[in-house]
Amino acid sequence: AARLQWGGRFSEGPAAIMQAINASIGFDHRLWREDIAGSLAHAAMLAHQGIISQDDETAIRNGLGEIHAAITSQKFTFDPALEDIHTNIEAWLVGRIGEAGRRLHTARSRNDQVATDFRLWVRNAIDAIDLQLRDLMRALADRAAEHAGTIMPGFTHLQTAQPVTFGHHLLAYVEMLARDRSRLADARARLNQCPLGSAALAGTTFPIDRNMTAQALGFTAPTANSLDAVSDRDFAIEFLAALSIMAMHLSRFAEEIIIWVSAPYRFIRLSDAYTTGSSIMPQKRNPDAAELTRAKTGRIFGALLALLTVMKGLPLAYAKDMQEDKEAVFDAADAAELSLAAMTGMVTDMQADEARMRDAAGADFATATDLADYLVRDLDLPFRTAHHVTGRIVAMAEARGTDLASLPLAAMQEAEPRITEAVFGVITVEASVAARKAIGGTAPDNVARAAAAWQKALS
Numbered sequence: 001a002a003r004l005q006w007g008g009r010f011s012e013g014p015a016a017i018m019q020a021i022n023a024s025i026g027f028d029h030r031l032w033r034e035d036i037a038g039s040l041a042h043a044a045m046l047a048h049q050g051i052i053s054q055d056d057e058t059a060i061r062n063g064l065g066e067i068h069a070a071i072t073s074q075k076f077t078f079d080p081a082l083e084d085i086h087t088n089i090e091a092w093l094v095g096r097i098g099e100a101g102r103r104l105h106t107a108r109s110r111n112d113q114v115a116t117d118f119r120l121w122v123r124n125a126i127d128a129i130d131l132q133l134r135d136l137m138r139a140l141a142d143r144a145a146e147h148a149g150t151i152m153p154g155f156t157h158l159q160t161a162q163p164v165t166f167g168h169h170l171l172a173y174v175e176m177l178a179r180d181r182s183r184l185a186d187a188r189a190r191l192n193q194c195p196l197g198s199a200a201l202a203g204t205t206f207p208i209d210r211n212m213t214a215q216a217l218g219f220t221a222p223t224a225n226s227l228d229a230v231s232d233r234d235f236a237i238e239f240l241a242a243l244s245i246m247a248m249h250l251s252r253f254a255e256e257i258i259i260w261v262s263a264p265y266r267f268i269r270l271s272d273a274y275t276t277g278s279s280i281m282p283q284k285r286n287p288d289a290a291e292l293t294r295a296k297t298g299r300i301f302g303a304l305l306a307l308l309t310v311m312k313g314l315p316l317a318y319a320k321d322m323q324e325d326k327e328a329v330f331d332a333a334d335a336a337e338l339s340l341a342a343m344t345g346m347v348t349d350m351q352a353d354e355a356r357m358r359d360a361a362g363a364d365f366a367t368a369t370d371l372a373d374y375l376v377r378d379l380d381l382p383f384r385t386a387h388h389v390t391g392r393i394v395a396m397a398e399a400r401g402t403d404l405a406s407l408p409l410a411a412m413q414e415a416e417p418r419i420t421e422a423v424f425g426v427i428t429v430e431a432s433v434a435a436r437k438a439i440g441g442t443a444p445d446n447v448a449r450a451a452a453a454w455q456k457a458l459s
């Protein structure tokens with residue numbers, strides 16, 4: 001049975017090491033659903049075109065149904081001697097239904113078969129990840145609505161910069177994830193052409209109907225060039241590229257969670273459900289899920305580089321190198337799905353310490369820009385002059401060990417005599433965020449509106 005598919009000219013079995021390096025069933029068994037779906041569509045088309053009989057098609061369909069049931073109930077044994085998922089399923093089918101099963105591979109090669117199966121798998125993965133992205137965005141939008149007016153420090157260089165609202169910060173990630181979804185949607189649209197019927201590389205001599213199989217499998221059209229169809233893995237590379245950008249976003253957010261739960265910050269708290277303890281330090285609560293999300297980025301970037309490297313310099317058409325496409329993609333998709341689920345869990349779980357966030361927002365002269373803007377607006381100073389005057393006032397506050405809003409008016413007037421009481425209306429953190437009302441600014445009204453719009457769009 002081991003040489004069923006191409007045993008005609010072989011008299012000896014493979015060396016053990018040949019089988020070990022060649023067999024892909026250990027990982028490509030994950031294509032079983034797609035392989036059965038592809039074979040069902042192919043057999044139906046062959047019968048419709050009169051290439052096989054209706055009776056053979058019925059036998060094939062029933063046999064594939066039995067295989068589906070056997071795999072689902074774990075009664076199917078995947079045999080490494082049969083190389084891959086395609087030959088495992090075909091051999092089982094022939095074992096069950098005999099002659100009719102031996103007709104299934106008419107007008108088909110494993111090259112167009114695997115290209116079709118893998119496209120279907122990646123398409124399903126994109127759809128699953130898209131739903132998870134939507135869930136994460138929705139969780140973020142809900143928390144952003146809740147925290148539209150919760151003030152925290154915004155950072156540049158990880159140094160306190162200007163006050164922002166926590167909701168605004170969370171919505172920044174919603175924007176990134178929306179672009180990630182749109183990149184995946186673009187990749188999906190480009191991959192959605194059907195290679196089946198390209199056969200080994202040159203097309204087939206049989207009068208097949210490629211539109212029929214393409215349509216049955218949910219593709220928009222058959223691929224146009226048989227050589228391209230069996231040797232293209234752009235669709236997988238593009239998927240990994242989109243996942244890599246997404247993973248980069250998730251890792252930034254994971255990193256922020258790790259910073260925010262740390263003792264010196266303590267902006268948020270994660271419950272026992274999303275933290276672990278230490279085996280030696282009884283006080284510890286470690287944000288392991290965030291750390292692992294940050295780390296899984298490595299696998300996803302690695303998968304992209306691995307597949308780009310496998311494909312680079314490969315002459316047309318198929319080469320066995322391309323069998324190395326699957327593990328990378330499976331592993332990256334698994335890592336992405338786990339990371340998205342963990343991030344969604346943490347976003348729902350986290351509790352903001354609003355008082356600590358607000359105190360931190362008021363520290364380190366975070367409203368200095370508001371003071372400079374006041375000098376420009378109310379006293380008509382050129383911005384560069386206002387910047388300089390404000391710098392002197394910050395230095396005074398620093399020397400006295402006080403924050404800007406607690407500095408007496410008289411002290412400020414030493415730097416600029418025309419400053420009035422009105423200044424205290426603009427240099428609080430509340431005034432600072434409320435004033436940033438232009439499109440895209442952090443004003444709580446803006447944030448509440450943006451959060452509500454996202455909630456609506458995602459519901």
Ligand code: ARG
Binds near residue numbers: 085086110114322323
């Ligand atoms: N397991 C193979 C792969 O994933 C299927 C295609 C085999 N084709 C061939 N000509 N040996 O690439």
